Amino acid sequence: xxxxxxAFFDRDVVTVARALIxxxxxxxxxxxxxxxxxxxxxxxxxxxxxxxxxxxxxxxxGPPGHAYVYLSYGIHWxxxxxxxxxxxxxxxxxRALEPTHGIxxxxxxxxxxxxxxxxxxxxxLSQALGVTRRxxxxxxxxxxxxxxxxxxxxxxxxxxxxxxxxxxMDRPWRFGVAGSPYLSRPFPRP
DNA sequence: AGCCAGATATGCT
DNA sequence: GCATATCTGGCTT
Numbered sequence: 404x405x406x407x408x409x410a411f412f413d414r415d416v417v418t419v420a421r422a423l424i425x426x427x428x429x430x431x432x433x434x435x436x437x438x439x440x441x442x443x444x445x446x447x448x449x450x451x452x453x454x455x456x457x458x459x460x461x462x463x464x465g466p467p468g469h470a471y472v473y474l475s476y477g478i479h480w481x482x483x484x485x486x487x488x489x490x491x492x493x494x495x496x497x498r499a500l501e502p503t504h505g506i507x508x509x510x511x512x513x514x515x516x517x518x519x520x521x522x523x524x525x526x527x528l529s530q531a532l533g534v535t536r537r538x539x540x541x542x543x544x545x546x547x548x549x550x551x552x553x554x555x556x557x558x559x560x561x562x563x564x565x566x567x568x569x570x571x572m573d574r575p576w577r578f579g580v581a582g583s584p585y586l587s588r589p590f591p592r593p
Numbered sequence: 594a595g596c597c598a599g600a601t602a603t604g605c606t
Numbered sequence: 607g608c609a610t611a612t613c614t615g616g617c618t619t
Contacts, residue, residue, distance in 0.1 A: 441612070449612075459603060477601030479613050496612055526613050567612050587613095 404551040409544065412467035416442045416486040416493035421578045423484070423495060424560050429549040430532040433505025435522060436553070437497060439579035439586050441565045443483070445492035448570040452492025462540040463492045470548070472529075472539040479526025482534045484543060498566070498577075499523045501585040502531070524587040558583075561590045 404427060412419055420442035428434045443450035451460045451473065462471035463485055471483040471494050483494035500522035502509060509521050509531035522528040529535070543550055561581040564572050566588060579586050 443612075451612080454604085457604075473612085474600095474602060476599080476611055476613050478599065481612060483612085498612085524613070565612075569611095 404553050406544070407550045407552055409468070411550075412484060412486045412543070413488065414486065416444050416491075416495060417576060419484075419486045420495045420576065421560060421562075423497070424578055424580060425553065425558055427503065427549075427551040427553060428497065428500060428532075429504055429551070430534060430538070431505075431508075431547040432549075433508045434532050434549075435500035435503040435585075437499075438501050438583045439497075439499035439577070441496040441498060441578070442576040443494055443496060447574065447576075449565065449568040449574075450492070450494075452494075456492070460492070463494050464490050465540060468543050470538050470541050470543060472534060472536055474536070475526060480529035480534050480536070481525040482529050482532075482538070496525060497528060498525050499579070499583075499585050499587045500528055500531075501580075501583065508533075519584055523585050527587075563590050 420440040423437050423440050426437050428437055445452050452463045456464045466489045467485050467487055469485045471485055475481050483496050486493045502518055502521045513531050522531050559581045560578055562575045563577045565577045
């Protein structure tokens with residue numbers, strides 16, 4: 404397991420979303436292997452950055468390799484990783500992890516749960532890892548974050564329509580490990 | 594599988 | 607002011 408290189412996020416957001424599958428994401432030592440992501444781009448009607456910079460989405464227009472954290476439906480925190488050059492407003496939403504590290508701490512934060520429901524969804528994942536607004540705009544290459552690339556465990560990555568959006572449904576910018584029990588939702592049959 | 598409440602920051606009128 | 611939101615959990619069909 405080696406840390407991601409500094410140029411990892413300095414690429415097209417769709418490329419990064421796919422490349423993040425299989426990467427281990429930890430916050431204060433708790434987390435797991437990313438099994439589901441979604442890409443959001445500046446020219447994307449479904450993206451928070453579509454209408455330009457605001458106070459909320461400022462991190463999306465900041466440097467790549469930093470976190471963008473926002474509150475969804477007034478209840479759930481969602482973690483995104485900013486991509487491309489500064490000012491591009493592109494980020495990858497982390498939607499699900501396969502828990503591997505700090506499972507005890509994650510169970511405590513989530514309340515008693517089966518491991519399958521610990522990190523299977525953007526809100527659940529943030530609750531399990533303790534992600535809140537305090538991590539908005541924070542760099543990913545230093546504590547509390549750790550991003551580790553494992554052995555080339557080439558798992559089969561599938562793509563499909565993103566979840567929970569009402570615009571740009573045609574863009575197949577959701578990526579995930581086909582058949583993983585830790586997905587927030589299964590991918591349709593091939 | 595489908596329906597609905599919950600809680601609030603955000604952005605647009 | 608007000609409708610909306612990158613959601614989840616619990617309840618009903």
